[in-house]
Amino acid sequence: MRTVSTIQELRTALKNIRPQKIGFVPTMGYLHEGHISLVKKARETADFVVMSIFVNPLQFGPNEDLDSYPRDLERDSQLAVEAGVDLLFFPSVEEMYPTGSRTIVSVHEITDALCGASRPGHFDGVATVVLKLFNIVSPDYAFFGMKDAQQVAVIMQMVRDLNMQVEVIPCPIVREADGLALSxxxxxxxxxxxxxxxxxxxxxxxxxxxxxxxxxxxxxxxxxxxxxxxxxxxxxxxxxxxxxxxxxxxxxxxxxxxxxxxxxxxxxxxxxxxxxxxxxxxxxxxxxx
Amino acid sequence: MRTVSTIQELRTALKNIRPQKIGFVPTMGYLHEGHISLVKKARETADFVVMSIFVNPLQFGPNEDLDSYPRDLERDSQLAVEAGVDLLFFPSVEEMYPTGSRTIVSVHEITDALCGASRPGHFDGVATVVLKLFNIVSPDYAFFGMKDAQQVAVIMQMVRDLNMQVEVIPCPIVREADGLALSxxxxxxxxxxxxxxxxxxxxxxxxxxxxxxxxxxxxxxxxxxxxxxxxxxxxxxxxxxxxxxxxxxxxxxxxxxxxxxxxxxxxxxxxxxxxxxxxxxxxxxxxxx
Incomplete structure (x- = not known):
């Protein structure tokens, strides 16, 4: 597995992969079995698996846990290798938002309720970063866990509305033996x-x-x-x-x-x-x- | 020149063009020498020139001239052929917005003034449709007239912010002999x-x-x-x-x-x-x- 932290390196690394199919697993890291199940599905579906780890400031509210969100790249890298990730993209905030974030993608209506109501602006941040990541990676397939069911709905709506050429593949929630959803x-x-x-x-x-x-x-x-x-x-x-x-x-x-x-x-x-x-x-x- | 009106036809038609370079001229039709100058520049820059004609409802305000905006596909087609367009994309509103437009792309700050202040929502409509068209055509280059200088700034900002892989090429204003900018x-x-x-x-x-x-x-x-x-x-x-x-x-x-x-x-x-x-x-x- 190779790890790159710049968009330029990533694009260069992916240049000669096509026409093989690229599967993409975007994450915020601190990987657990839920993420690993996405990689497994990606391995079954695509020829080459890209994972991103990026704790996206744009999707955190001012009083949320951006700073304390757990991070452990070393452990994540090892889990990603074992799961079969081919290329790990680990950009900095500056790499993703070099001049801030003037351009915002909003998916209306379906973001009014549930987590959208509790976390104003959250899904604008999600939609914007996922669109950016899709443009950076140009995947054929992208894998998301259904634990964030509203997120999956938002991303599928965005992909359809904006005529993006990626197939979004929702994957089942993974739970602990006692039933707690992994997070x-x-x-x-x-x-x-x-x-x-x-x-x-x-x-x-x-x-x-x-x-x-x-x-x-x-x-x-x-x-x-x-x-x-x-x-x-x-x-x-x-x-x-x-x-x-x-x-x-x-x-x-x-x-x-x-x-x-x-x-x-x-x-x-x-x-x-x-x-x-x-x-x-x-x-x-x-x-x- | 071929004319297509569905996204599927367009994608099929463009499938075997690459690795030749695709130049894209998005317009609202009723072509004049300003548009033709964009096609000429596209012909110089790219191998294959796609023009779209779409009067985008999303960028018109409720009291603006959407219904009366001049349309003449027959005349436009002839001018496009003569100018050297290879493929004309002429979608219906239903083709572009089959389920309305829940997903909106907004470029903030630089849309607060000038036409953005006079026409609230206008640049959201422009950014959204241009992003959709870019996703549909996947051009290498896109050509815009500098008469809409703020529009050019908005699109360049969007392309940069969202990591889109298209080069936006601004082209000079074309004027009548007496100085009136063509429109x-x-x-x-x-x-x-x-x-x-x-x-x-x-x-x-x-x-x-x-x-x-x-x-x-x-x-x-x-x-x-x-x-x-x-x-x-x-x-x-x-x-x-x-x-x-x-x-x-x-x-x-x-x-x-x-x-x-x-x-x-x-x-x-x-x-x-x-x-x-x-x-x-x-x-x-x-x-x-």
Whole structure:
């Protein structure tokens, strides 16, 4: 695996790869099994795998964890090699934003709710940096984890709206054995919070079970999830949302492809989790996608 | 010359052109010698010339001339053939915006003044459609007329900020023999307004002459230009601006590369014109770029 930190080096390194297919895994580093699963999928799909590690200041709000976001390039490099990354792109902030960021890409409507509502400007930062990275790498395929389901919806919408020639491939959430969705931010959790953080996946399982029993009412499902979260004294709900996916429209009764998503704070650490579920009309069975 | 109206046809047609270089001339049609000069430059620079004709709704304000904007594909096609266009892309609004336009590209700061101030949202529409067209055509070079000097600055900034791999080539303003800058909108002018519209180029010439005599004070130069415009009873000044270029910063005393730009209304028709000038410090000579 080669590591480059400038756009020029990256472009030179990729010059002779085509017509082989390039798979791209953009990350903020501090890699875990979720990232590794994206690399595996990229290895299956493409001939050459590029990973980027860039903690993008543009997607962090003024009171968020930009400075404390965990970073460990040495460990990440080793994990990337083992996973089968061919080229690691590790640019500095100055390399990515040499003159600040006058140009901003905004995906409207679907960023109004969920994490978009809790983190104003977050998805502008995500869309802008992902578009830049796509222009730098020119990948055939790009791989994103469904843990950030709204991010996946935003990027797919952007790619479609802006006629970008990359196929976005969403990959399933990877969880710990006990159900906690993997996240670089899990490292912030105290032992106590780590244990209580299981309420996220349990609340989703509860909603799924109720759906299986025929419950379609959004208010009832949300109430049941709130009750599960309420069993954790440390947990503070940011949002619980049940919406159509990927257009993220509100509805009273779930039907079709739906996202059940939640964000919960444990002190200063904010965790998110979700399930994407195919909700059958009436009382037929539902299937997790 | 071939004409295509879908993105798929265009991409298929361009598939086997590379590694030859593609030059791209995006237009809103109703072609005049200004557009033709862009095609000539594209022919000199690239191996294959693509022109687009698309009256982009996204860059027109609610009270602007979207519906009345002059259109004549037959005449345009003939002029494009004669000028040496290889492929004409003439998409419908539905082809370009099949699901509306949720994703918007905004270039901040340099769009606050001049036409950006007079036409809110205009440059968001320009940046978004140009980015889409660049993604559709994937040109090596793109050619824009300097009559829209702020547009050129916006597009160059966007290309740089978003790491797009296209070289933007600004081309000089083309004028009628009497000095009027060519514009598809000149067709709106009554005979009387057409005669009086010469005040735009005359005001620019006046400013240039004063600069040649050593005047550097922006207020004095603007005053002299206002006086020239004032000789036309039909003319109504939208703006007269003297700024650094391409960053469009305000200054009291001109120095370095400067844009002198103005927008003037004749009834409902709004005309723009400008000169880009290299202003020497002190009283040395100035040169028009």
């Amino acid at each position: 670089s931010r899990n490292v912030y959790l105290s032992e106590e919070a780590r244990t209580q953080a299981l309420v996220l996946s349990r609340a989703l399982a509860e909603a799924q079970q109720l759906l299986g029993k025929g419950e379609r009412n959004v208010a009832a499902l949300r109430q049941a999830m709130e009750t599960v979260i309420g069993t954790s004294p440390l947990a503070e709900i940011d949002y619980i949302e049940l919406r159509s996916y990927p257009d993220l429209q509100l509805t009273d009764e779930l039907a079709g492809t739906c996202l059940i998503a939640l964000a919960v704070r444990f002190g200063t650490t904010r965790l998110i989790d979700n399930i994407l579920i195919e909700v059958a009309k009436e009382e037929a069975a539902c299937s997790v996608r | 598809s909108r000149n067709v709106y002018l009554s005979e009387e307004a057409r005669t009086q519209a010469l005040v735009l180029s005359r005001a620019l010439a006046e400013a240039q002459q004063l600069l040649g005599k050593g005047e550097r004070n922006v207020a004095a130069l603007r005053q002299a230009m206002e006086t020239v415009i004032g000789t036309s009873p039909l003319a109504e000044i939208d703006y007269i601006e003297l700024r650094s270029y391409p960053d469009l910063q305000l200054t009291d005393e001109l120095a370095g590369t400067c844009l002198i730009a103005l927008a003037v209304r004749f009834g409902t028709t709004r005309l723009i014109d400008n000169i880009l000038i290299e202003v020497a410090k002190e009283e040395a000579a100035c040169s028009v770029r």
